[in-house]
Amino acid sequence: MIFLGLLLLAATAAFTGLAVADNISGGPHDNITILGHQIANMSSLDVFLSGIALALVFCLGLALATGGGARMHRRAAALGAARAEARRAIADRDALQERLNDSPGTGSESTDPAPVRRSHRRRQLFGH
Numbered sequence: 001m002i003f004l005g006l007l008l009l010a011a012t013a014a015f016t017g018l019a020v021a022d023n024i025s026g027g028p029h030d031n032i033t034i035l036g037h038q039i040a041n042m043s044s045l046d047v048f049l050s051g052i053a054l055a056l057v058f059c060l061g062l063a064l065a066t067g068g069g070a071r072m073h074r075r076a077a078a079l080g081a082a083r084a085e086a087r088r089a090i091a092d093r094d095a096l097q098e099r100l101n102d103s104p105g106t107g108s109e110s111t112d113p114a115p116v117r118r119s120h121r122r123r124q125l126f127g128h
Helices: 004-021 044-102
Strands: 029-034 036-044
Touching: 004 029, 004 044, 029 044, 036 044
Parallel strands: none
Antiparallel strands: 029 036
């Protein structure tokens, strides 16, 4: 949504800039040209209403860009909170395991080897 909003912002700004730069002279009926091509023959009211339409498209692009940015921020905050909760849960689990290993009656000498942490990534085989 951010990309679409920025695309709408840029397109309306470029179109408005080109339309204003190519059509400085005014009159009761204007021939609207952009880059040497005649687009339309418009009256002053038509020009005003097309300006309002361009402003609405610009505002739509702005709303899309800001809404996408806010959504991205909320998702990043939720992901950070979930990661912090996972770290706390792992620390609690490790502390409980440590207390169970150190309690009398279970024997502190354990024959189980230390757990091996495996990477979630596969090994890269070059040429495949």
